[in-house]
Amino acid sequence: MVLTVTPKKSVTLIGAGTQGRRLAFMWSSRGNDVHLVDGQEAQLQASIKAIEEFRQSSSNVNASSGRIITHSPETLREALQVAWLVVEVSNSGIINDQKLTEKCVPEQIELKTKVISELDALAPRDTIIASNSSSYSCSEILKGLNLRNERRFLSAHSYWPPETPEIEIMGHETTNPSYITLMMEQCKAHGFSPFHVKSPSMGYIYNRIWAAIKREALLAASEGAATPEEIDNIFKGVLKTPKGPFEQMDVVGLDVVLDIEQHYADARGNIPSAPREYLQKFLDEGNLGVKSGRGFYDYGTS
Structure with a gap:
């Protein structure tokens, strides 16, 4: 047709x-x-x-x-x-x-x-x-x-x-x-x-790759290997991107990021829990990213 x-x-x-x-x-x-x-x-x-x-x-x-x-x-x-x-x-x-x-x-x-x-x-x-x-x-x-x-x-x-x-x-x-x-x-x-x-793919093409990047960034921060700002800076310095993973997550909204990460965990079963636990601490304090004025970074109250 x-x-x-x-x-x-x-x-x-x-x-x-x-x-x-x-x-x-x-x-x-x-x-x-x-x-x-x-x-x-x-x-x-x-x-x-x-x-x-x-x-x-x-x-x-x-x-x-x-x-x-x-x-x-x-x-x-x-x-x-x-x-x-x-x-x-x-x-x-x-x-x-x-x-x-x-x-x-x-x-x-x-x-x-x-x-x-x-x-x-x-x-x-x-x-x-x-x-x-x-x-x-x-x-x-x-x-x-x-x-x-x-x-x-x-x-x-x-x-x-x-x-x-x-x-x-x-x-x-x-x-x-x-x-x-x-x-x-x-x-x-x-x-x-x-x-x-062309075939079923959780996260399509780009988001499937992006999910792994943000998960490892969250895991590194939760383990104390580096702060979100430090991780963003090295990420931007090496890959020449305008934003690092934590800046991007703040734009998306940390509540949305957590929902997505929970979905991956439910579907695959072998996803570490530390990144979700790290995100949950920010949500518990009402820090959702740009839309709430504060997330990994402070954006003011407006």
């Missing part, structure tokens, strides 16, 4: 947070309208401002950008009527309609299965439903669910667009191969750099 996308159709995104507004910029960068749905009006307004800043700083300032149309969850169905692609970026509302649904909720399997079940019930049978989970595969999320059409599910994990446009596309055992092809084509057409993960 050959799948095509009708030109100039809208994309609907659920969740107007940090990732949602970045995806809105990407999916609107070729002239498509984006309907942005969120339960918080402040998030929607902040997203409009952020997207305009992305457009002003873009190297392709003359590009024909689509409109950004904001919605509360109450007008979700209206937002989806003209959408060929629906992306759930967070659990700020319930998704519904047309050609792609992508979810990026906190790394907890209970939330993911709940959202996927609701999407399957609400979305048309030919709508692609994708998970943006950074560690759980579709196979894990779909396990035990009674779905209308499991062949339309896949994983589509993005990073930090537009600066980091890489996105990993991974199917599960029964994903329709045509949907993988369509996703690869459309992601590339909208400025992403897509990679096809």
